Amino acid sequence: MDKIEVRSVTKVFGKNPKRGVELLNQGLTKSDILHKTGMTVGVNQASFSIKDGEIFVIMGLSGSGKSTLVRLLNRLIEPTSGTVLIDGKDVTKMNKQELRNTRRNKMSMVFQRFALFPHRTILANTEYGLEVQKIPKEERHQKAMEALELVGLKGYEDKKPGELSGGMQQRVGLARALANDADVLLMDEAFSALDPLIRKDMQDELLDLQSKMQKTIVFITHDLDEALRIGDRIVLMKDGGVVQIGTPEEILMNPANRYVEQFVEDVDVTKVFTAEHVMKRPETIEVSRGLRVAMKIMKDEGVSTVYAIDKNKKFLGILYGDEAARAAEQGLKIQDVLKQVETVRLDTLLMDMFEVISGSSVPIPVVDEEGRLRGIVKRSAIIDVMADSSEVLNGDGVTK
Amino acid sequence: MSDTYHHFIPKIEIGTWVQDAVDAFVNHTETFFTGLGNGINWFVEQLVDGFTWINPFVFIIIVAAIAFWRSGWGVAIFSLVGLWFIFDLGYWPDTMQTLGLILTAIIISIIIGIPFGIWIGLSDAAKNIITPILDFMQTMPAFVYLIPVLFLFGTGMAPGVVATVIFSMPPTIRMAGLGIRQVPEDLIEASEAFGSTTSQKLFKVQLPLAMKTIMAGINQSIMLALSMVVIASLVAAPGLGAKVYLAVTQLRLDIGVESGLAIVIIAIVLDRITQNTRKNKS
Numbered sequence: 001m002d003k004i005e006v007r008s009v010t011k012v013f014g015k016n017p018k019r020g021v022e023l024l025n026q027g028l029t030k031s032d033i034l035h036k037t038g039m040t041v042g043v044n045q046a047s048f049s050i051k052d053g054e055i056f057v058i059m060g061l062s063g064s065g066k067s068t069l070v071r072l073l074n075r076l077i078e079p080t081s082g083t084v085l086i087d088g089k090d091v092t093k094m095n096k097q098e099l100r101n102t103r104r105n106k107m108s109m110v111f112q113r114f115a116l117f118p119h120r121t122i123l124a125n126t127e128y129g130l131e132v133q134k135i136p137k138e139e140r141h142q143k144a145m146e147a148l149e150l151v152g153l154k155g156y157e158d159k160k161p162g163e164l165s166g167g168m169q170q171r172v173g174l175a176r177a178l179a180n181d182a183d184v185l186l187m188d189e190a191f192s193a194l195d196p197l198i199r200k201d202m203q204d205e206l207l208d209l210q211s212k213m214q215k216t217i218v219f220i221t222h223d224l225d226e227a228l229r230i231g232d233r234i235v236l237m238k239d240g241g242v243v244q245i246g247t248p249e250e251i252l253m254n255p256a257n258r259y260v261e262q263f264v265e266d267v268d269v270t271k272v273f274t275a276e277h278v279m280k281r282p283e284t285i286e287v288s289r290g291l292r293v294a295m296k297i298m299k300d301e302g303v304s305t306v307y308a309i310d311k312n313k314k315f316l317g318i319l320y321g322d323e324a325a326r327a328a329e330q331g332l333k334i335q336d337v338l339k340q341v342e343t344v345r346l347d348t349l350l351m352d353m354f355e356v357i358s359g360s361s362v363p364i365p366v367v368d369e370e371g372r373l374r375g376i377v378k379r380s381a382i383i384d385v386m387a388d389s390s391e392v393l394n395g396d397g398v399t400k
Numbered sequence: 401m402s403d404t405y406h407h408f409i410p411k412i413e414i415g416t417w418v419q420d421a422v423d424a425f426v427n428h429t430e431t432f433f434t435g436l437g438n439g440i441n442w443f444v445e446q447l448v449d450g451f452t453w454i455n456p457f458v459f460i461i462i463v464a465a466i467a468f469w470r471s472g473w474g475v476a477i478f479s480l481v482g483l484w485f486i487f488d489l490g491y492w493p494d495t496m497q498t499l500g501l502i503l504t505a506i507i508i509s510i511i512i513g514i515p516f517g518i519w520i521g522l523s524d525a526a527k528n529i530i531t532p533i534l535d536f537m538q539t540m541p542a543f544v545y546l547i548p549v550l551f552l553f554g555t556g557m558a559p560g561v562v563a564t565v566i567f568s569m570p571p572t573i574r575m576a577g578l579g580i581r582q583v584p585e586d587l588i589e590a591s592e593a594f595g596s597t598t599s600q601k602l603f604k605v606q607l608p609l610a611m612k613t614i615m616a617g618i619n620q621s622i623m624l625a626l627s628m629v630v631i632a633s634l635v636a637a638p639g640l641g642a643k644v645y646l647a648v649t650q651l652r653l654d655i656g657v658e659s660g661l662a663i664v665i666i667a668i669v670l671d672r673i674t675q676n677t678r679k680n681k682s
Contacts, residue, residue, distance in 0.1 A: 076589055076593060103595035111589070111590055117608075132594060132604070
């Protein structure tokens with residue numbers, strides 16, 4: 001179900017925004033309009049929909065219009081044209097009262113520079129959204145305390161924001177947004193002002209909270225690694241327009257154009273791709289078929305190892321060519337001469353496989369939750385991915 | 401020459417027109433301004449009666465206590481010694497009169513000035529209209545205010561208060577506007593994003609955050625009000641200013657020095673108390 005639907009939303013800053021929209025419709029670009037009229041295009045005919053319960057990342061460099069775009073969703077900035085539907089209701093047509101109610105109950109926001117009220121205590125900051133709704137003191141204290149507990153700031157409620165570190169302040173920002181119990185969280189570069197280690201903690205914590213709460217999160221960032229890490233889907237923006245929308249994999253594998261390609265070039269792919277992405281089809285032998293068959297496969301395919309599985313495709317171990325020959329001489333079964341090796345899961349990140357793969361002379365088996373063999377990862381595959389992601393990924397042999 | 405000229409073109413009777421207009425204005429508004437003047441006089445009288453009813457030493461101790469609370473030991477001791485000195489010189493009743501005048505003027509300045517300040521803080525149009533008027537109020541020689549004020553209120557305490565208000569109010573308005581405008585944009589956004597009404601935004605976010613700047617404006621207004629004390633005595637407003645005026649007209653250096661010192665002491669005490677030099681936590 002679509003929680004938020006954005007249809008051809010445009011924002012032009014300047015003296016005659018309507019004229020700017022006309023020019024955009026005629027196909028002029030942001031810089032054309034700036035030269036011609038002196039007006040700035042903030043967002044250019046952006047359309048997308050956000051599903052209930054997903055983390056939707058709006059990603060772009062500074063000046064790409066992402067911060068403007070998120071403010072168009074709750075009308076902190078008035079859109080020049082287009083519609084924004086939240087639960088099917090058009091935000092752009094709401095009167096003041098309706099808009100206030102939407103902001104109070106449907107959408108809350110977390111800000112880049114925290115935007116905590118310095119004259120209020122942490123508790124008073126957290127309950128601000130409830131206070132403006134005139135919710136009784138007892139009830140809002142309780143809800144605010146619950147939110148503070150959720151972000152791990154219990155015990156700090158009487159401090160002032162100035163007494164807290166940046167990371168803690170942003171937790172308060174998050175608690176303030178959560179206290180409202182709104183369905184949608186708008187997070188405007190919420191972690192960008194934090195230093196890298198704390199940022200990573202906060203990302204983990206957000207994912208953790210999200211798994212408990214199932215909010216719809218609209219997350220703005222300029223950091224592609226962050227986008228890939230937390231986003232269920234990502235929209236990439238440039239010059240106020242939408243360049244590409246897709247899951248992190250889709251964007252990395254099939255960049256829509258040169259711009260996206262350049263963007264994803266510097267990504268540390270080992271932190272994004274999993275075993276599933278780079279694995280190849282292995283030569284397998286179902287053990288009941290016997291040693292002769294196994295040796296024939298090795299000979300036909302020109303390989304020195306095969307991966308032994310049972311009838312349910314469960315991975316049993318690796319059969320080496322010389323071991324197979326020895327077993328045949330001594331009249332043993334395949335099960336007797338299998339070598340056990342370390343396996344990885346489908347969702348193991350490449351960066352977490354380095355140690356396993358460097359300690360192994362054969363490709364690593366990839367298994368699923370039931371222990372079934374799904375593929376193998378060769379050392380060369382990982383190196384290839386790191387060397388050039390897009391080519392390898394369109395390559396062959398991935399068993400799905 | 402003039403006769404032949406006026407034979408063809410009638411004289412522009414601007415002097416008569418203004419005179420008529422002012423007469424008409426004064427006639428029509430006489431009851432209003434007389435009433436207002438009486439109100440101001442009554443208010444100042446209450447204050448002064450209250451101040452003089454309190455035993456001077458109790459009064460001094462109260463002021464010293466406030467000074468300690470607001471600014472610490474140094475100012476408290478200065479207030480104690482300074483006010484005792486004024487009492488010793490025999491200027492206590494005049495000082496109470498002056499305090500009554502200034503306090504009334506400042507209360508009126510705050511009541512009128514803060515709303516205007518908020519207005520220019522929130523609206524660019526209001527800022528563009530009101531700022532030149534404030535410039536005018538501050539640059540016009542203070543004596544000039546005495547003329548229309550005399551027309552409307554006659555002589556005494558009330559015209560003194562009104563002239564003081566006109567001259568001392570601009571900093572309160574300006575600084576209130578500045579304070580509102582200085583509230584960081586993202587805090588305004590945050591307050592709006594959580595669904596605040598305009599008045600919730602004002603009272604829960606903008607005013608509390610502007611409070612320091614507003615207090616600085618009120619402090620400046622108090623200082624300007626003190627500088628008007630002597631000028632106000634020209635329309636027969638009583639108090640320390642009247643003593644200075646007397647000293648000038650009769651060439652009494654002794655009275656001049658003593659009453660001048662009293663004004664300086666009052667100025668320092670009021671300044672330190674309203675400046676709040678003891679920094680608030682955070």
